[in-house]
Each structure stands twice: as structure tokens, then as C-alpha cells.
Amino acid sequence: MSTTATQDGFILGSLARVGRIAIFLVKVLTQCGAVLARPSLVVNQIYNAGGRSLVIIMLSGLFTGMVLALLGFNLLQRFGSEDALGFAAALALLKELGPVLTALLFAGRAGTALTSEIGLMRATDQLTAMQMMAVDPLRYVVAPRFLGGLISMPLLVAVYDMVGLFGAHLVGVQMMRIDNGSFWSQMQSAVSLRDVTEGIVKSLVFGFVCSLIAVYEGYHSDPTAEGVGLATTRTVVASSVLTLFLDYMLTAAFL
Amino acid sequence: MIVDVRDACYAVGGREIFSGISLQALKGQITAVMGPSGTGKTTLLRLITAQIHAQRGEVRLFGENLATLNRKQLFTLRRRIGMLFQNSALLTDFNVFENVAFPLREHTDLPESLIRNLVLTRLNAVGLRGAASLMPAELSGGMARRVALARAVVMDPELLIYDEPFVGLDPIARGVILRLVQQLNRSLGITSIIVSHDVSELAKITDRAYLMAAGKIVAEGTPAELAASQSPIVRQFISGDPDGPSPFHYPARDLGVQLLADAPAKPCLPVPGARP
Numbered sequence: 246m247s248t249t250a251t252q253d254g255f256i257l258g259s260l261a262r263v264g265r266i267a268i269f270l271v272k273v274l275t276q277c278g279a280v281l282a283r284p285s286l287v288v289n290q291i292y293n294a295g296g297r298s299l300v301i302i303m304l305s306g307l308f309t310g311m312v313l314a315l316l317g318f319n320l321l322q323r324f325g326s327e328d329a330l331g332f333a334a335a336l337a338l339l340k341e342l343g344p345v346l347t348a349l350l351f352a353g354r355a356g357t358a359l360t361s362e363i364g365l366m367r368a369t370d371q372l373t374a375m376q377m378m379a380v381d382p383l384r385y386v387v388a389p390r391f392l393g394g395l396i397s398m399p400l401l402v403a404v405y406d407m408v409g410l411f412g413a414h415l416v417g418v419q420m421m422r423i424d425n426g427s428f429w430s431q432m433q434s435a436v437s438l439r440d441v442t443e444g445i446v447k448s449l450v451f452g453f454v455c456s457l458i459a460v461y462e463g464y465h466s467d468p469t470a471e472g473v474g475l476a477t478t479r480t481v482v483a484s485s486v487l488t489l490f491l492d493y494m495l496t497a498a499f500l
Numbered sequence: 501m502i503v504d505v506r507d508a509c510y511a512v513g514g515r516e517i518f519s520g521i522s523l524q525a526l527k528g529q530i531t532a533v534m535g536p537s538g539t540g541k542t543t544l545l546r547l548i549t550a551q552i553h554a555q556r557g558e559v560r561l562f563g564e565n566l567a568t569l570n571r572k573q574l575f576t577l578r579r580r581i582g583m584l585f586q587n588s589a590l591l592t593d594f595n596v597f598e599n600v601a602f603p604l605r606e607h608t609d610l611p612e613s614l615i616r617n618l619v620l621t622r623l624n625a626v627g628l629r630g631a632a633s634l635m636p637a638e639l640s641g642g643m644a645r646r647v648a649l650a651r652a653v654v655m656d657p658e659l660l661i662y663d664e665p666f667v668g669l670d671p672i673a674r675g676v677i678l679r680l681v682q683q684l685n686r687s688l689g690i691t692s693i694i695v696s697h698d699v700s701e702l703a704k705i706t707d708r709a710y711l712m713a714a715g716k717i718v719a720e721g722t723p724a725e726l727a728a729s730q731s732p733i734v735r736q737f738i739s740g741d742p743d744g745p746s747p748f749h750y751p752a753r754d755l756g757v758q759l760l761a762d763a764p765a766k767p768c769l770p771v772p773g774a775r776p
């Protein structure tokens with residue numbers, strides 16, 4: 246009985262949370278028009294969320310591409326088809342690894358920064374002060390950060406994919422001596438526009454979800470040190486789990 | 501009448517923060533709300549500025565019933581108010597100049613040269629024109645409070661609300677803030693509401709004072725009337741006696757009983773129905 250009650254409570258609590266996030270999203274979206282009229286606010290946030298994540302994204306992309314090439318070469322060599330390495334690496338990066346790993350890194354690097362920044366603004370009364378100055382924090386603080394994250398993600402994914410392919414080329418062609426022409430031509434012939442579209446759609450969806458969770462958690466964090474810490478943790482956990490779940494759903498939808 | 505609170509009640513989670521509060525702030529006057537910590541003074545300010553709404557009673561600001569305003573009307577009304585927060589609440593991304601300029605940039609289309617002049621004039625009035633390029637983290641508590649005051653008056657508000665303006669300041673900074681509050685009131689005719697428990701400071705500048713205790717207004721009048729009051733709670737507050745009608749101890753069981761009792765699983769159980 247008590248287990249059922251706990252389950253009911255969990256389900257109701259989760260549904261209520263989804264409802265609150267949906268209402269919050271509508272409020273943020275209604276402010277986005279006004280924010281786009283002041284592009285400098287969004288550009289600053291693209292730099293904060295995207296520009297400052299570039300180094301970690303590029304490093305991660307490089308090593309992912311290199312590992313992918315090592316593993317791929319080892320596997321494909323058994324079937325005598327190591328020339329297909331470029332094609333295999335490109336598909337893995339464009340369709341899956343690029344969007345997913347970028348989103349996970351984004352949640353850890355930019356998502357936590359967004360949550361803690363907004364949470365600390367709440368804790369130090371800066372958001373209340375804005376409201377008292379008749380400035381809506383949803384318009385001035387939240388919407389630009391949400392849009393900044395949303396726009397940054399596809400750009401970061403593109404960088405990740407490019408650096409990842411460079412890493413795969415470095416290992417496959419420079420180290421393992423696969424033919425350079427085969428590497429690129431196989432990739433060119435096998436990767437379709439649909440594969441690229443899948444990556445772009447995923448990056449947009451993940452950018453939307455990760456940015457929304459980050460600003461929601463920050464805006465609704467308890468105004469204490471512990472509250473901001475917990476909100477930051479919730480951002481990483483929820484963003485990561487949702488990214489992996491949505492990745493499965495989207496991959497299934499694109500099959 | 502600028503602020504008119506009538507019979508306001510507010511409770512959170514079944515716990516009553518205050519009940520039956522009535523308070524008026526007249527145009528051009530300095531009104532003080534005093535009382536021991538935890539009596540709901542700051543909550544009352546949040547009520548007056550419509551950050552929260554009364555569950556019973558009515559709050560009117562500039563003649564408008566706050567409960568009937570929509571978000572846009574409320575924001576329009578707030579442009580006529582300046583508020584000084586207890587922790588200053590400066591925007592940490594901006595330097596001093598940009599903090600003071602923030603309301604002007606958001607609400608007006610004034611040319612940059614005029615904004616510069618207005619901001620520097622306000623900073624000069626609080627003695628911090630030379631600190632315009634400093635960041636909030638580089639300011640002392642007293643300086644941050646003065647910058648916040650400059651920001652609060654930059655839009656020429658009709659009502660200025662101060663939340664504990666003297667807390668944590670040294671006597672010099674306290675004197676500076678006190679003089680500024682008085683100057684703003686006299687030279688610009690700004691109506692002011694000050695929430696504080698600093699009796700001696702407030703008595704020098706206040707036109708009318710309300711004394712709150714345990715969520716109710718227990719006395720009101722001019723500082724002289726309060727000083728002459730024979731009410732035990734007013735006497736305790738003004739003379740600073742640790743115990744009296746406003747108890748020193750948070751409600752608890754008898755000390756002897758608690759010490760001699762067997763150690764319970766949870767040593768510090770709260771007393772049911774206790775309130776600070």
C-alpha cells in the first residue's frame with residue numbers, strides 16, 4: 246500500500262514538475278521576441294554558453310574521433326574493409342556521438358554555469374531588485390540565456406563533428422596509413438543529407454532541453470548556498486538523462 | 501496618502517506571519533516600521549511592493565488596489581518606487597556606473613551624454629562619483645549601500661522604501677546614510693518608508709513610526725509619542741530590555757525538564773505550534 250502511495254506521489258510530483266516547466270517555457274517564449282530586438286543580450290550569452298565551451302568541446306571531439314578511428318580500424322581490418330573508416334567515423338560522429346557528447350558536455354560546462362549564475366542572482370536579491378526596478382528578469386536574464394544556449398548547441402555540435410573527423414583522419418590516415426582518397430570519398434558517397442539533418446535536429450532538440458532545464462532550475466532554486474548547489478546537480482542529472490532518452494527516441498524516429 | 505494598508509493578513513504554510521495590519525504613509529513624510537527581528541517587517545515591505553499579496557485585507561499604493569493590477573500595470577506602478585535592499589542587491593556583472601544607469605537604460609531613450617550626467621550627479625550626491633568604475637565586489641558594505649541608494653533615486657521616484665538601511669554599517673556610514681535619507685526627503689519631497697530596528701537613528705528623522713511585534717502593530721505615533729508611551733512592549737523595545745512582553749526565549753520546554761529527561765532520539769524537537 247505504502248509502495249503504491251509512494252509511486253503515486255512520485256508520478257504526480259513528476260507530472261506537476263513537467264507542468265511547471267511547461268508554464269515557465271511559455272513565459273520565457275513570450276519574452277523571446279522582445280529579447281531578439283536587443284541582439285547584444287543574446288550575443289553575450291552565445292559567447293558565455295558557446296564560446297567559453299569551445300576548448301572543452303574541441304578537446305573532447307579530437308579524442309573521440311581518434312578513439313573512434315582506432316576502434317574502427319581494428320574492427321574493419323578484420324573484414325578487410327578498413328577503407329570504410331571515414332564513412333564509419335563520419336556516421337558515428339554526425340548522427341550520434343557529436344550531438345550526444347556535446348549535449349552532455351554542454352550540460353556539465355554551460356548548463357551548470359547558467360543555473361548557478363541565475364540561482365546566485367536569486368539568492369542575492371538581484372532578480373527581486375530587477376523586478377522592483379520594473380525590469381522583468383524573465384526578459385532580461387532568463388530569455389537571453391535560453392536563446393544563447395539554444396543557438397550555441399548546433400554550432401558547438403558542428404565544431405565537435407569537424408574536430409572529431411580531423412581526429413579520425415589523424416589516426417586513420419596519418420598513423421594507420423589508410424588511403425587519404427578512400428577516407429574522404431567513402432565518406433562523401435555514403436553520408437546522406439538525411440544523416441546530417443538527423444544531427445542538426447538532435448542538436449537543436451538537445452540545445453532546447455538542456456538550456457530550458459538550466460534556466461528553469463536556476464530561476465527556481467532555493468535562495469541558499471545549498472539550494473543553488475542542489476539546483477546545479479539537478480540540471481546535470483536531468484539534462485544528461487533527458488539527452489540520452491531523447492537521443493534514443495530521435496534515432497528510432499529517423500530510422 | 502501614498503501607501504494605505506488596511507487589515508492585511510498574510511500566512512505561509514498555515515503559519516501566520518502577520519494579521520490585521522493597518523498602516524498609512526503620507527505624502528512627503530518619513531514613516532518608520534520598527535520592531536524586533538522576525539516580526540514580519542520585511543514581509544510587510546514585500547506586501548507593499550506586491551512581491552506577495554495579502555490573503556485578507558487591502559493594500560493600496562498611489563490609490564491603486566494592488567490585488568487588482570495585472571503584471572504590466574504593476575510594473576508601471578513600480579517605476580514610481582525606489583527600493584533599497586538590505587544587502588544592496590547590486591548587479592554583480594556591472595560596475596557602479598552601469599548599476600546606477602541600469603534603470604535609465606531600461607526605461608528611457610535618453611542620449612548617452614544625459615545618462616552619464618544623471619548617473620554622475622546621483623553618484624556625487626552619495627559621495628561615490630570617484631568609484632564609478634569599481635565593481636560591486638570591490639565595494640565595502642557602506643559603499644554598496646550608497647550605490648544602491650543612488651540607483652534607487654536615479655528615476656526620481658515618488659516613494660522610497662528602505663529595508664534595514666543601517667544594518668551592518670559602522671557609525672560613520674550609518675550617519676552618512678541617515679543624512680542622505682533626510683536630504684532626499686527634504687530636498688526632493690520623496691515619501692519614505694523605512695523598516696529598521698534602529699530606534700535611536702530613526703527617532704531623529706521619522707515623522708511617524710509604527711512598532712510591530714509578533715505579527716501585529718502594537719503602537720503607532722510620532723517618535724516623541726512612542727518615547728513617552730507607558731506600554732510595556734514599547735518600553736521594552738525602546739529601552740532594549742532583553743526580556744519582557746517580547747520574550748527572549750524561543751518557545752521551549754522547561755530547561756530543567758529537558759536536561760534531566762532521558763536523551764530522546766531527536767534531542768531538539770520543536771514545540772508544537774511554536775512561532776518565533
